[in-house]
Amino acid sequence: MRNRKQWIWIGMMAVILLLVLFYWYITYVMKDQNREEKAAILTAQQQGGLISSEQTWKSVWGMNKDNAIYWVVKGKNAQNQDQMVWVRFDANHEPSTKPGSVSTALLQNGRSEEQIRSQLTASMPQADIQRVLPGIYNGIQVWQVFCKDQTGYNYRFYKFSDGKLVDGPFALPDSFGTEQQ
DSSP states (O other), rough: OOHHHHHHHHHHHHHHHHHHHHHHHHHHHHHHHHHHHHHHHHHHHHHOEEEEEEEEEEEOOOOOSSSOOOEEEEEEETTOEEEEEEEEETTTTBBBSSOOOEEEGGGGGGHHHHHHHHHHHHHHHEEEEEEEEEEEEETTTEEEEEEETTTTEEEEEEEETTEEEEEEEEEEEESSSOOOO
């Protein structure tokens, strides 16, 4: 009986130890991501005029002159209006200090995520929208839509300002390594 209680206690301690190790691992893995997000929020407040933040997205599309890593922060400005702020990050995962690295737009002057979803559903009822997130594509503020349609999984880019298609679809390769038509 005593031996059985000992094994139960050892088993419980092992489970607790595994949970603590898992927590430490997740914290370590997410450290850089959380640091980037905090830097984006701070930059959006200091340079983009936000007084509060509600939501953030990380957008990565290419690494050429106009496309890079952006964090987009949605929040309220001093007039209590919903505003989006795009913050470009450099190769060192810090907010870029180059001119034009921060851009803003009032949500009322653009399309919301819900409006883009509705627009895509109306124009392509068969499409299964997987994800919609704001970003920058060729220097243009966009909504990046990842969806599945009759041709497979693809990306499409819609202008934030008016919802017009900027580019796409960009088909992803299928599981056999050939691009879908």
